[in-house]
Amino acid sequence: xxxxxxxxxxxGQPVSATDQPEGATGRRAGxxxxxxxxxxLLDAHLVADHRGFRLDVRLRIAAGEVVALLGPNxxxxxxALRALAGLHPLTAGHVTLDGVDxxxxxxxxxxxxxxxxxxxxxxxxxxxxxxxxxxxVAFGPRRHGLDRRxxxxxxxxxxxxxxxxxxxxxxxxxxxxxxxxxVALARALAVDPTLLLLDEPLAALDARTRLATRTExxxxxxxxxxxxxxxxxDPLDALVLADRLVIVEDGRxxxxxxxxxxxxxxxxxxxxxxxxxxxxxxxxDGHTVRVAPELTLTAADRVDGDAFVAFPPSAVxxxxxxxxxxxxxxxxxxxxxxxxxxxxxxxxxDGPVGVAADVTPAAAAQLRLVPGQLVWAxxxxxxxxxxxxxxxRPE
Amino acid sequence: MRRPRTLxxxxxxxxxxxxxxxxxxxDPPGDGTTGPVTVFAAASLTEPFTxxxxxxxxxxxxxxxxxxxxxxxxLATQITQGAPADVFASAAxxxxxxxxxxxxxxGEPAVFARNQLVIAVPTGDPKxxxxxxxLARPGxxxxxxxxxxxxxxxxxxxxxxxxxxxxxxxxxxxxxxxxAKVKLGEVDAALVYRTDVRTxxxxxxxxxxxxxxxxxxxxxxxxxxxxxxxxxxxxVAYVRSPAGRAxxxxxxxxxxxA
Amino acid sequence: MTATxxxxxxxxxTAGPQRGGAARRRAAAGRVPAALLxxxxxxxxxxxLPLVGLLARAPWTTLPQRLTAPGVLTALRLSxxxxxxxxxxxxxxxxxxxxxxxxxxxxxxxxxxxLVTVPLVLPPVVGGVALLLVFxxxxxxxxxxxxxxxxxxxxxxxxxxxxxxxxxxxxxIIAVEGALRGADRRYEEAAATLGAGRWTTFTHVTLPxxxxxxxxxxxxxWARALGEFGATITFAGNYPGRTQTxxxxxxxxxxxxxxxxxVLSLILLTVSVGILAAxxxxxxxxx
Numbered sequence: 013x014x015x016x017x018x019x020x021x022x023x024g025q026p027v028s029a030t031d032q033p034e035g036a037t038g039r040r041a042g043x044x045x046x047x048x049x050x051x052x053l054l055d056a057h058l059v060a061d062h063r064g065f066r067l068d069v070r071l072r073i074a075a076g077e078v079v080a081l082l083g084p085n086x087x088x089x090x091x092a093l094r095a096l097a098g099l100h101p102l103t104a105g106h107v108t109l110d111g112v113d114x115x116x117x118x119x120x121x122x123x124x125x126x127x128x129x130x131x132x133x134x135x136x137x138x139x140x141x142x143x144x145x146x147x148x149v150a151f152g153p154r155r156h157g158l159d160r161r162x163x164x165x166x167x168x169x170x171x172x173x174x175x176x177x178x179x180x181x182x183x184x185x186x187x188x189x190x191x192x193x194x195v196a197l198a199r200a201l202a203v204d205p206t207l208l209l210l211d212e213p214l215a216a217l218d219a220r221t222r223l224a225t226r227t228e229x230x231x232x233x234x235x236x237x238x239x240x241x242x243x244x245x246d247p248l249d250a251l252v253l254a255d256r257l258v259i260v261e262d263g264r265x266x267x268x269x270x271x272x273x274x275x276x277x278x279x280x281x282x283x284x285x286x287x288x289x290x291x292x293x294x295x296x297d298g299h300t301v302r303v304a305p306e307l308t309l310t311a312a313d314r315v316d317g318d319a320f321v322a323f324p325p326s327a328v329x330x331x332x333x334x335x336x337x338x339x340x341x342x343x344x345x346x347x348x349x350x351x352x353x354x355x356x357x358x359x360x361x362d363g364p365v366g367v368a369a370d371v372t373p374a375a376a377a378q379l380r381l382v383p384g385q386l387v388w389a390x391x392x393x394x395x396x397x398x399x400x401x402x403x404x405r406p407e
Numbered sequence: 408m409r410r411p412r413t414l415x416x417x418x419x420x421x422x423x424x425x426x427x428x429x430x431x432x433x434d435p436p437g438d439g440t441t442g443p444v445t446v447f448a449a450a451s452l453t454e455p456f457t458x459x460x461x462x463x464x465x466x467x468x469x470x471x472x473x474x475x476x477x478x479x480x481x482l483a484t485q486i487t488q489g490a491p492a493d494v495f496a497s498a499a500x501x502x503x504x505x506x507x508x509x510x511x512x513x514g515e516p517a518v519f520a521r522n523q524l525v526i527a528v529p530t531g532d533p534k535x536x537x538x539x540x541x542l543a544r545p546g547x548x549x550x551x552x553x554x555x556x557x558x559x560x561x562x563x564x565x566x567x568x569x570x571x572x573x574x575x576x577x578x579x580x581x582x583x584x585x586x587a588k589v590k591l592g593e594v595d596a597a598l599v600y601r602t603d604v605r606t607x608x609x610x611x612x613x614x615x616x617x618x619x620x621x622x623x624x625x626x627x628x629x630x631x632x633x634x635x636x637x638x639x640x641x642x643v644a645y646v647r648s649p650a651g652r653a654x655x656x657x658x659x660x661x662x663x664x665a
Numbered sequence: 666m667t668a669t670x671x672x673x674x675x676x677x678x679t680a681g682p683q684r685g686g687a688a689r690r691r692a693a694a695g696r697v698p699a700a701l702l703x704x705x706x707x708x709x710x711x712x713x714l715p716l717v718g719l720l721a722r723a724p725w726t727t728l729p730q731r732l733t734a735p736g737v738l739t740a741l742r743l744s745x746x747x748x749x750x751x752x753x754x755x756x757x758x759x760x761x762x763x764x765x766x767x768x769x770x771x772x773x774x775x776x777x778x779x780l781v782t783v784p785l786v787l788p789p790v791v792g793g794v795a796l797l798l799v800f801x802x803x804x805x806x807x808x809x810x811x812x813x814x815x816x817x818x819x820x821x822x823x824x825x826x827x828x829x830x831x832x833x834x835x836x837x838i839i840a841v842e843g844a845l846r847g848a849d850r851r852y853e854e855a856a857a858t859l860g861a862g863r864w865t866t867f868t869h870v871t872l873p874x875x876x877x878x879x880x881x882x883x884x885x886x887w888a889r890a891l892g893e894f895g896a897t898i899t900f901a902g903n904y905p906g907r908t909q910t911x912x913x914x915x916x917x918x919x920x921x922x923x924x925x926x927x928v929l930s931l932i933l934l935t936v937s938v939g940i941l942a943a944x945x946x947x948x949x950x951x952x
Contacts, residue, residue: 126860140856587899
């Protein structure tokens with residue numbers, strides 16, 4: 013929701029980087045993730061079946077890149093993560109990490125979880141309750157051949173790095189949720205995994221802890237040299253923490269790209285809803301797109317054929333009477349819902365297309381906006397993006 | 408709400424009745440020899456007493472004999488703790504003494520049969536056991552009864568009389584236990600009663616002279632707690648009658664001393 | 666059962682509306698419903714009264730002599746030793762079996778689970794006979810064991826351990842299987858992602874997670890083994906110092922002398938309750 017009404021330039025490209033959420037910009041000094049020519053560290057085509065549900069997702073992650081796998085509950089995100097970790101076998105496709113096949117059913121290759129250089133941070137941390145924080149972190153290094161002393165030394169080093177040096181002897185139940193999740197992060201990173209998987213790492217935390225832990229997580233992900241995949245249903249986590257978003261719905265990738273592209277040009281209702289844009293599909297003809305038999309919207313961009321039109325709720329203005337002077341992009345609508353949305357009110361409109369509009373409480377009072385009220389909606393063409401509804405992936 | 412509670416209460420009451428009852432307390436008092444007679448008898452009497460009970464019932468129409476067969480000592484404990492019994496037949500004087508000492512008997516117990524120890528061996532006698540001395544041979548596994556029970560006491564007397572010292576592999580809780588060990592082939596021989604060997608076709612009893620020194624007397628007595636004293640007395644008399652003696656002899660018991 | 670009827674309305678009446686609001690709310694939180702309290706009390710009485718009976722009949726004046734009577738300590742020591750060894754044997758074989766039942770899907774698993782409980786249903790004496798039919802001189806394996814290794818189990822202390830383990834193992838397996846089913850398997854997945862193989866995961870994660878269940882099962886198992894009578898006397902016989910455990914000694918004492926049987930029972934009870942209470946403090950109520 014944070015992306016609601018984000019300004020978009022006239023060319024449809026995101027405006028200057030300073031307006032982007034912190035995670036999406038200025039991430040690290042290393043090579044930019046857009047160097048698609050490089051061989052990806054992780055190359056996966058995940059085809060897996062789970063209780064009648066089929067996942068079919070392609071994923072590529074370059075070294076130093078953080079990719080967010082974003083999608084609603086039941087979209088297959090967890091299955092994808094489990095397949096990568098080796099906890100769920102693939103039906104077809106492959107998982108190739110650093111040039112080595114870990115799972116490739118057609119060649120009968122399967123590397124079990126314990127022999128993959130893949131670390132996992134689980135949603136509810138899953139720290140071993142019978143071990144101290146230090147021994148939890150030392151668990152991985154011990155399994156990788158370090159003796160007890162060396163493993164503990166490394167564990168203490170990692171606890172220090174996540175700011176929990178004083179908690180080495182605490183057991184998980186003595187830690188707060190945020191602390192436990194940081195220990196879990198240290199535990200996963202202590203074995204220096206080539207790929208780090210994070211499964212909703214912030215979902216179980218309360219709002220305050222979440223903010224602090226997100227910042228902490230951001231710091232460590234930036235420092236992590238290898239690839240990372242963040243599975244989440246929270247767009248804010250994805251936007252802050254990831255370089256690139258891969259959005260899955262119903263087991264398929266519906267859209268992928270960097271944060272700016274995805275937030276500016278959503279391709280499904282789910283993504284539009286996530287980033288807080290009104291999204292409609294129609295047929296483009298120059299600067300106009302017909303989104304309903306009786307409604308044509310004019311956009312700043314030029315597009316022909318199958319096209320999306322997107323505009324933020326803040327770009328929708330409401331009037332009691334048909335506005336004069338601007339015959340384009342106006343239509344009569346009925347108010348079907350009014351909700352608080354931040355400092356404003358979000359008005360749900362029914363009409364030729366369903367649309368959300370944001371108005372100030374003062375304006376709402378003046379216009380006496382109540383459900384059932386008939387109004388005129390108007391959208392400025394300058395704030396309306398139109399783009400082709402072509403293939404979901406820029407390949 | 409009301410109904411299930413009533414049902415539950417009814418069910419509990421029924422269960423309680425079934426558990427405590429056996430109905431004896433509520434039966435009409437016996438007139439003459441009719442009515443039920445409850446006999447507590449040593450386990451070694453199972454076969455002959457069952458047969459005797461059927462004949463007794465046939466001779467006394469309307470009478471029903473119920474048996475409780477178990478180790479004599481256990482039966483004596485049950486009787487002194489108030490178990491509803493009319494007659495007690497013990498495999499040895501010891502348990503009978505427990506009952507008479509507690510004042511539960513009517514009159515003096517009478518010996519109605521005697522039993523003698525034999526060496527039980529598998530039919531064919533693979534170890535060639537001829538007498539007690541053969542049991543002490545190395546490599547011969549022997550089961551005896553524990554000295555606390557009558558057959559164990561008798562075995563000790565017999566072995567002492569023969570001057571044989573042997574280490575059994577087990578001291579069984581009762582004679583049936585010792586018998587089972589021979590039947591299963593776990594031991595080569597056991598000292599058991601002659602009557603016990605009669606019940607096991609796969610076993611042979613080897614008689615030995617020293618058994619005469621360890622003859623077991625079987626006493627019987629009617630009990631004070633008897634709900635049916637006439638029936639109790641009649642059953643005791645029947646066991647001691649020639650008819651009863653015939654059945655016991657057939658089972659391998661010897662008659663009591665004259 | 667009339668007590669249940671009468672007590673229910675009385676119990677709820679005391680918690681009735683005459684009390685103040687806050688007090689009532691506090692009381693309601695910690696209140697035990699009479700419908701539970703009464704049967705619970707009856708249940709406890711039912712379990713404890715026989716013990717009271719033993720205590721009432723105990724010959725306190727002659728207790729010291731009876732305690733030091735020859736054979737008593739021998740039987741006691743043998744009982745504790747064999748029960749402990751049987752428990753160890755059950756742990757060694759039962760925990761893996763419980764794991765198999767809880768974690769591995771295989772055809773016939775329901776049947777195997779039912780078979781595991783057979784010793785619970787089987788009269789112990791029959792269990793002893795069954796053991797003889799397998800491990801006895803003429804048993805399915807006994808002859809081979811004797812010929813090959815010179816091992817004869819009947820009438821030996823090892824036989825006692827075997828008989829006790831046979832009867833007590835289901836208690837351990839059922840407890841451990843329940844604990845394994847209740848344990849969160851994702852911890853094992855977490856261990857795998859950290860590089861732990863299956864065995865390491867089992868020993869370092871699974872077992873510690875189900876440790877309370879294993880301990881509870883082992884305690885039950887030990888208690889059952891300590892009280893074992895039927896299978897022991899049938900399979901291992903009764904010989905002082907070698908196979909005569911306390912329950913066997915108690916039973917034989919009962920043949921001649923009720924009082925000495927009472928004393929032996931009390932010793933067995935004291936020792937077992939003492940050991941279990943000590944273990945409970947140390948292990949069961951741990952983390």
